[in-house]
Amino acid sequence: MIARMAERVIAACDGASKGNPGPAGWAWVVADGDEAVVRWEAGPLGTATNNVAELTALERLLSATDPAVPMEIRMDSQYAMKAVTTWLPGWKRKGWKTAAGKPVANQELVVRIDELLTGRSVEFRYVPAHQVDGDRLNDFADRAASQAAVVQEAAGSALGSAEPPAAPDTVRSGGTRRRAAGSATKTAPSSRRSTSGNSTRTLNAKFPGRCRCGRSYAAGETIAKNPDGWGHPECRVGAGAGVGGED
Structure with missing residues (x-):
């Protein structure tokens, strides 16, 4: 207790x-x-x-x-x-x-x-x-x-654990993103790459960051939008799943 x-x-x-x-x-x-x-x-x-x-x-x-x-x-x-x-x-x-x-x-x-x-x-x-x-x-x-x-x-x-890592970015109430206080990373597009059909788009990261899988990605590396941020394209499985409401 x-x-x-x-x-x-x-x-x-x-x-x-x-x-x-x-x-x-x-x-x-x-x-x-x-x-x-x-x-x-x-x-x-x-x-x-x-x-x-x-x-x-x-x-x-x-x-x-x-x-x-x-x-x-x-x-x-x-x-x-x-x-x-x-x-x-x-x-x-x-x-x-x-x-x-x-x-x-x-x-x-x-x-x-x-x-x-x-x-x-x-x-x-x-x-x-x-x-x-x-x-x-x-x-x-x-x-x-x-x-x-x-x-x-x-x-x-x-x-004896250290404080959990800072989130890569924070959402304003209006929906736009900016770097959070104390955050070490932010992702932003430097160019767009189209994918076939209606697949989720990929971008080149302007800044280094951390994927939802826990692994980092470097500036210039190809990234894609995941349910909880930007990360490796292969980690975007379930991108359409919701997170709210009753089970």
């Missing part, structure tokens, strides 16, 4: 799935009163959906914190938040069925989270993901979950 540090704990959690379903990971982070990271943990899930990863991150956070201490939890998953705050009471009344009469997806995780929330004071706060000057705790959890999904290894402060 995390030691009692303050009268109110500020935390964030996030999950990632590279393909949805695909290699997945989860992460949580706890901060002090100045929102400096105190402890964090991340872990692999093998192949799982984004929704499973998001719920697992929340379950692991609640399991690792003192239930007697009020907590604010920041998340960028509206599915996970609504599942445990808005939809859950109705699911329970209907015998764990949705409004359409179907079994609730990820019921085991939702039931466990419901048990962990019982009797404790938790305020959920939605924060948009991947924003310039966005919430830094959510950003930390996002990067840690993404790294765990790619490398499929556990990490965290208890293991």
Whole structure:
């Protein structure tokens, strides 16, 4: 359990799935009163959906914190938040069925989270993901979950792990991209190369960067758009898969 540090704990959690379903990971982070990271943990899930990863991150956070201490939890998953705050009471009344009469997806995780929330004071706060000057705790959890999904290894402060690598770029609320603060890389096209038929286009990277597979690419190397950024053309499998909504 995390030691009692303050009268109110500020935390964030996030999950990632590279393909949805695909290699997945989860992460949580706890901060002090100045929102400096105190402890964090991340872990692999093998192949799982984004929704499973998001719920697992929340379950692991609640399991690792003192239930007697009020907590604010920041998340960028509206599915996970609504599942445990808005939809859950109705699911329970209907015998764990949705409004359409179907079994609730990820019921085991939702039931466990419901048990962990019982009797404790938790305020959920939605924060948009991947924003310039966005919430830094959510950003930390996002990067840690993404790294765990790619490398499929556990990490965290208890293991002496370094801070997860910075994301290559950040999305403005309007949808355009610019280099994130502290980020070492950004990708941009220097020329376009057409591919046959309706295949995803490829470009020559103007800057070095890191692919979703964890390997780097050099400036001038051919890259393609993946579900979560730019990277090697061969790593764009599942580029059309979504990452939100119920399973």
